[in-house]
Amino acid sequence: MAVTYQLTIDCTSPELLTQFWAEALHYSVVPPPPGFGSWDDFYRSIGVPEDELGDGADRIEDPNGEGPSIWFQVVPEKKSIKNRMHIDVNASGGRAFDLAIRRERVEAEATRLVALGATRLRTAFEEGLDHYAVAMTDPEGNEFDVF
Structure with missing residues (x-):
């Protein structure tokens, strides 16, 4: 049986890539969990350090539920070499x-x-x-x- 998975893309600006890839793939931006005004508010509630937070939305999903969800993870360094996967x-x-x-x-x-x-x-x-x-x-x- 196949497993489900999430694709994670390291980045410095999750909001920028969330908006770009949502439009590019015809995906939807995932709202934060109920009770939280933003994903960063949720991450703070579970103890994620401030330097690992982005600014705004950071994940998208296929509105039809067929493709993988994509999470744009904040990392401090900028991309410097060719992707190993694309x-x-x-x-x-x-x-x-x-x-x-x-x-x-x-x-x-x-x-x-x-x-x-x-x-x-x-x-x-x-x-x-x-x-x-x-x-x-x-x-x-x-x-x-x-x-």
């Missing part, structure tokens, strides 16, 4: 569609994500291969692909 955003619809249609969909999604604060790095396309993707970074420099 998110792939499937915007193309898959190989049931012609490459030209998939390419158009990937480009439209990459354009939308740039408007949300992503940075486009490069296009992964080679004539003769049935693949088209765009490598990008989120507002804190975490790599991800749109394919």
